Amino acid sequence: MSNLEVKSVVSKNAKLRMTVILLVVVGLYIYTSWATKSTPMDIIKGWGGFQRILTDLFPPNWSYVPAVWEKLVETIQMALIATTFAAIVSVPIFLLSASNLFPNSWIYQPVRFIMNVLRTIPDILLAIIFVGIFGVGVFPGIMALFIFSLGLLAKLMYETIEAIDMNPLDAIRASGGNTIQVIWYAVIPQVLPQFVSFSLYVFEVNVRASTVLGFVGAGGIGLLLQQQINWFNYPRVMTIIIIIFIAVVVIDLISNKIRERIV
Incomplete structure (x- = not known):
């Protein structure tokens, strides 16, 4: 042939x-x-209900902005605290999870397993658990976001470390450097920009997630949104939605600019 x-x-x-x-x-x-x-026909059938909801939502109640602003600041503070502590705590975890730093499977496999377990728990379920433990408020939301962020950051970073250039690591090891020196002089300089970038990304995710966590009593602007929905006060609901949208867009723009300068 x-x-x-x-x-x-x-x-x-x-x-x-x-x-x-x-x-x-x-x-x-x-x-x-x-x-x-x-089926796609469901979209056409639901158009009438969509129009009715839009009629109920508009015009927004702009006099409600000061009350919404206070809860929005609380939401951002929740996300900031949870992300900061998760970033700090995740450092030893993702270092121990990297197989090229600690080749012994008895070290990195158990750490990865624990992080995988944490990631399988939805953040809203974590919020429900912590609300049951600590009661309604901001702290359960911070704890839920902290656990969620920890698992996410650990996975992103150990995968980043396993993809770095190994030549600097081998050179330091060959010259007699210990593990701490390898991490400090060869690993951190390569992954620090990605670490900052991923932390900013997780902060953005946490701002959005904290809105949903408020529906189960974990504080923030979501709690206010749930109250107004339950009271059928749709103009106020629309005000909250618009403010959340503007806040998320602004945070995304600022975060993207920072990441562009770092990476």
Whole structure:
């Protein structure tokens, strides 16, 4: 068989494989739509309800802004405290989780396992648990965000460390440097920009997450939003939504500018 014929057979096999994969994917979507009784027609059917909600939400109640601002500041403070402490505590954890720093599986595997367990617990479930322990307020929200941020930062950073250039590490080890010296002179200079960038990203995530945590009594602007929804005070609800949107956009812009300068 000539090379041209071999290429033709390979091309046909590749096309057949792609066609089968595409049919399987389309079939899965069709089955999922049937199983969940969800179709694009539901969007059209729900348009009337969407218009009714918009009518209830507008115009916003701008006189409610001072009360919302106070809770927004509280939400940002929750996210800032949780992110700061999580960033500090995560440093020894992600260092111990990196297999290229501590090749012994008895060291990095248990640490990774604990962090994986923490990441599997939804932040809102953590908030419910801490509200049950400490009562309604800001502290349960901070604790929930702290645990959530710790697991996320640890995973992002140990994966970053395992992808760094190993030549500086090997050079320091070859010259007699210990593990602390390897970390300080070879690892930290390579991963510090990513660490700051990931910490800023986690802070952004925590600001959004803290809004939801308020629905279970974990403080912040979410608690205020839940109250107004329960009271069917939709103009105030719209005011809160607009302020949250503006705050998140501003935080994203500032964070992106900082990350651009660091990375």
